[in-house]
Each structure stands twice: as structure tokens, then as C-alpha cells.
Amino acid sequence: MPTQPSRRETTHERIVEVAARALRRNGYAGVGVADVMKQAGLTHGGFYAHFPSRDALLAEALAHAGRDGAALMGRRISQRQARGQSALRALVESYLSDTHLREVEGGCVVAALGSEMHRQTPELQASSAERVRGLIALVQQTLPAQGTPEQAMVIASTLVGTLQLARTLGANAQGRALLAAARSALLAQYDPA
Amino acid sequence: MPTQPSRRETTHERIVEVAARALRRNGYAGVGVADVMKQAGLTHGGFYAHFPSRDALLAEALAHAGRDGAALMGRRISQRQARGQSALRALVESYLSDTHLREVEGGCVVAALGSEMHRQTPELQASSAERVRGLIALVQQTLPAQGTPEQAMVIASTLVGTLQLARTLGANAQGRALLAAARSALLAQYDPA
DNA sequence: TGTACATCAGTGAACGCGCGTTCACTGATGTAC
DNA sequence: TGTACATCAGTGAACGCGCGTTCACTGATGTAC
Numbered sequence A, B: 001m002p003t004q005p006s007r008r009e010t011t012h013e014r015i016v017e018v019a020a021r022a023l024r025r026n027g028y029a030g031v032g033v034a035d036v037m038k039q040a041g042l043t044h045g046g047f048y049a050h051f052p053s054r055d056a057l058l059a060e061a062l063a064h065a066g067r068d069g070a071a072l073m074g075r076r077i078s079q080r081q082a083r084g085q086s087a088l089r090a091l092v093e094s095y096l097s098d099t100h101l102r103e104v105e106g107g108c109v110v111a112a113l114g115s116e117m118h119r120q121t122p123e124l125q126a127s128s129a130e131r132v133r134g135l136i137a138l139v140q141q142t143l144p145a146q147g148t149p150e151q152a153m154v155i156a157s158t159l160v161g162t163l164q165l166a167r168t169l170g171a172n173a174q175g176r177a178l179l180a181a182a183r184s185a186l187l188a189q190y191d192p193a
Numbered sequence C, D: 001t002g003t004a005c006a007t008c009a010g011t012g013a014a015c016g017c018g019c020g021t022t023c024a025c026t027g028a029t030g031t032a033c
Helices: A007-026 A033-039 A044-049 A054-082 A087-095 A098-102 A109-113 A122-142 A149-169 A173-190 B007-026 B033-039 B044-049 B054-082 B087-095 B098-102 B109-113 B122-142 B149-169 B173-190
Strands: none
Touching (some): A007 A033, A007 A054, A007 A109, A054 A087, A087 A149, A098 A149, A109 A122, A122 A149, A122 B149, A149 A173, A149 B149, A173 B149, B007 B033, B033 B044, B054 B109, B087 B122, B087 B149, B087 B173, B098 B149, B098 B173, B109 B149
């Protein structure tokens, strides 16, 4: 059985969770040590008992955000599959939903940080590339057996690009029209049910 | 005939050009007043004779980057069309080229800033949305007459998402494979020549 | 069970640095006569 | 054409502020006996 986490571990985890949300909401530059600590109910002085540097926090937060977003997406896909949707349709409709459009801080980290990823330190870049491969793998899992890796890559790219452009246009008719267009195009091509 | 620009106007333009490149290379947070002025061959003190604030510079730089990227893409598309490619193929192969993968600071501003756009001030957001609509319009122009606005939206989203994910994977085999996958998928579907 | 002590998580003041912004000043350009 | 003056673009020192980081200290938790 797993030993129950110490107070220190609980706090550490809470800081990372807060940072993982701040990272998606505000971007890399928007994650401040004092701010994160305050949101975790602590003072900023204690930070360096948990992390050697702000960069180390970012690395943990990025990995956490990846797991977090994937877990949420996984739950939503399962719900839709339980209602009889194909795996691919469940993914496309979850990812390109109005909910995901608005919910940046709990959503897909690749969509939230896509254009900033290649500007980070080598460590963060490597971890970011891992997040991208994870998203492609998630898409691949929803494809039927004859689905190719190339198809998974293209679908993942379209999902990310659509969500970003829709967020830029805003959570209004324009943004929603963009989501709707991508949903029907993807489903028409890859899920002709 | 156009009056020739004053010294002041020439300098102003030079600052904006430098900022437009810095913006795409480093993101919004990576554009520093002192840095831009230095790259423009000036000292930072003179900045406020040209712009009321750093934000005002960002607004001009964003618009400039949009025109700049579109102009470059336009030239490349024309070159390819002159060699007999269809407009759509020319766009897809230019946008998803290895060159564009590496050339962030002179390339498409929507790809360079996509995930940061919705976090900016209302003025910058509005201008960013304009850049997105501009990209969609550019795609629309390359579609055959029966092409729909929805198709243009989806293609634009795929282009942006693919370029970002490829840049995150790196200018190596992985990144290039992603570009190649999207090129052939888009051409197979929308340009069955 | 109770007492004394060690360990540990967190506090809050202070630091150095970079950045946006301001401003008095300089040197060059242009204009009046 | 030449001189005197006004205008203007750019300089460089200085400012205030926020942020990452450090550190001496406190109060609570746990351990030894």
C-alpha cells in the first residue's frame, strides 16, 4: 500500500497544481513565484525549500499540466463513449467544445502554450516535445485500427490550431463557428459513421 | 506623388520593423524597449518621442508583422504559381516548408504568437483577431471558386497548428515528418490534381 | 505519560537586478532675414 | 551668401517598481528517554 504523503509532499503538490493552472492561464512568463505561493496559501519565502529555482517549478508544472489536461480529456471521452459515440468523435467533440474554448487553465497544455514552447530552455523544450507526442498518441488511440501515425499528427495539429484561433477570435459567434467548422470537417473525413 | 519620409518617420519605421521581428522571435513578453532601440541603432531614452508606451509599440509591431508575414508568403506563393503550382498547393507547400519552420521571426505572426494572443490587452486582442481573419482570408483566396469559408477556416487552423507542433518537436526529422504529413493530407483532400 | 530536545515547514524582511518610464540636456537640421 | 536663432531628434543619467532569490528566525511536529 502507498504510504500517505507527508505534509511537505502535500504542500509541494499543491504548489505544482496552482502553477500548472497559472501556466496555462498566463503563459510561461505569467507564472510568478510570489503569486503562485500566495494562491497556494503560503508566503513566497518558503518557495526555495520546495524548488531549486523558478525554472524547476515550471518543469514540474508543465508535466503536471500535461497529465491534468490528458486526464480531463480522458474522462470526457469516456463519458461520450458511454453514450455510444466513437472514440474519435468523442475526442473531437470534447476537444473542440465551447467548454474547452473557455477553460484554458484546466485544458490542453499544448493548445495553451503551443507558440511559446520552442522558446523555452532546453529542458522545458524537451518536456514540451513530450507533451506534443503525448497528444498525438492520444489521438492515435482514438483512431480505428487502420489509422496511421500521419493521420494522428494531422488531426492533433488541427485540434490545437483550431482551439487557438478560436480563442483568439473570442468565445463568441466567430470563435464557435471556427470550432464547428473543424468538428464537421474532421468527423466527415475520419469518422464517416 | 508620395512625399518622401522625414528622418523621424524613417526612424519610427525602423523601430517598428525591429520590434515586429523581436515579437515573433521572442513573444510579447520578449519585446524590451531598450533591446529594440539598441537593435535599431538608438539609445532607449528616445523611445518615448516615438511611442506613448511599450504597449503602443506592440500594437504597431503586431500590425507590421502581419503585413510582413503576409507579404513574404504572397511572394513565395507567386513564385510557386509561376512554376505551375495551383494557388492552394503553393500556399500549403510554402507555409509548411522547412524554411518557414526555422524562420520564425520573419514568418507568420499567427503561428508565432497563436497561444499568447488571447491573453493580451483588449486592443492587442482585437488586432490579433484581425490577423487571424487575415490568414483565413488568404487561405480562402487560394481555394477554387467552390471553396467555402468553413474550408478556409479549417485549413488555416491546420497550417497554424502544424507549424507550431513542428517547431516544438524541433527542426529535425520529427518536426519535418509532421510538416510532411500535413502537406500530403491537405493536398490530398483539397487539391486533388 | 510527561518532559526536553531536535528536526522541519513556513515566515517575512531584505537584496540585487532588469525593465518601463521620465527628463534635462546636446548636437544637428532647418528657417528668417 | 552668410549669420542668428528656433526647432527637433536623439542622448544618457536617474527613478520607481516588480520579481527571483537569500537568509535569519519562529512555531509546530515528532522523537528519545
